Amino acid sequence: MPTVVEPKLIAGNSNLPLASSIARRMSMHRGMTVDLVNARVERFNDGEIFVEVFENVRGEDMFIIQSTSNPANDNLMELLIIADALRRSSAQRVTAVIPYFGYARQDRRTKARTPISAKLVANMLVEAGIARVLTMDLHAAQIQGFFDIPVDNLYASPIFALDIKNQFRDSMSDLMVVSPDVGGVARARELAKRIDAPLAIVDKRREKPGEVADMTVIGEVAGKKCIIVDDMVDTAGTLCKAADLLTSSGATEVHAYISHGVLSGPAVERVSKSVMKSLVITDSIAATDAVKACENIRILPTAPMFAQATLNIWNGTSVSSLFETDTLEPIYEGFFKG
Structure with missing residues (x-):
């Protein structure tokens, strides 16, 4: 098994500015450049989503940065297809960084003959090959229990x-x-x-x-x-x-x-x-x-928090430490001062 040297980030199209900000913050923390993996995520004329990764990811610890916001279905499919592409390219582990988890409001049956769509989305993410989820402020905390994989829910x-x-x-x-x-x-x-x-x-x-x-x-x-x-x-x-x-x-x-x-x-x-x-x-x-x-x-900005959480997952340290104001204050490096 190849040694994992650095975490690697890949982004869908839902929130590229945030993905780039997370990469910059991770570069600052690591003291070396952390770039988004070179890939293309585009659509055929009929709306089908196509993904191609241009870098070797075999044996790597991959983090997909993708909010499932509007258009929710397109962004969700991008996430699933990117995960499938990475799994078939022999990535060692795929973590989905989902700052905003769409379909979270459909976390229970409110009346007869209605779906629990949040559970369906959880099943789809796992089946696509995602081994871990990092998100923020789930609409309902119990959604973490819909997954049979680790879910880290950060707080704003x-x-x-x-x-x-x-x-x-x-x-x-x-x-x-x-x-x-x-x-x-x-x-x-x-x-x-x-x-x-x-x-x-x-x-x-x-x-x-x-x-x-x-x-x-x-x-x-x-x-x-x-x-x-x-x-x-x-x-x-x-x-x-x-x-x-x-x-x-x-x-x-x-x-x-x-x-x-x-x-x-x-x-x-x-x-x-x-x-x-x-x-x-x-x-x-x-x-x-x-x-x-x-x-x-x-x-x-959430990039400082997500960057640190991603690094903590990668190196196996605590993510829950980011729940504390005292821990986040130095990470934000005086952003709120004055």
Whole structure:
């Protein structure tokens, strides 16, 4: 068996800027150049995806960087086909680095005769030859149990905590962390503990999917700077309504920290017109031009965290150490200072 000298990265087309950033960060940590493997991932005229790897990967520890974001099906197929190409090229191990795990919202049967698509995707990834998955802020933590391979689920909350302590360093005592629904309380509580802030909840009731019938604030938010925390923002309708409710309940400012900025349909326009002073997302999903141009949307980098996690997997050290703010702060090398 050939000796694995360096980790090798290969990227699909879903988020090439993030893949390049991860490679640069790994180069800094390693003190030597870590490039993306030379390959082509393209489509035939009928939409079929074709992959060709131009470098020898026999016996190598391969990491595929690919979010399964919009277009979810195309990006998922790219991931599966890249994995198959690497397996057939005798790669020693294939790890899928999936910053945003698509289909995660379909993690259970909500009514009769519906699928559990997240489980189906897990089965497909394993069958394609993927030996390990690295992702961030799964919509439901139990999705890790859908896999019979190791799954490392990173958290954006330590990055958010660093940014909040920088952005609100003169008014930390005025902060109130808000969960936009009862199901997200654990996520919000985690961030609240990190920044030593109280917690409130927006209780929402839906008459049908995608439409909120009624919302109520549980907790005293008057005079507070509210920070809404969630794992993803899609059309931003519920988020903007929650911001309106908090403002009408006496909040002086409303900000949102959301791990994955899906931001589909009218989302960017809604955010730009919202009472929210800022929406902070990560770069787990490649930002569109509209997102980049929106004045009250900020994007935090995840490349330092994913680069370190990839190196930790490669050299067999702890990934869970990256759950701690104290561990991430030096990795971000003063990004949030001043």
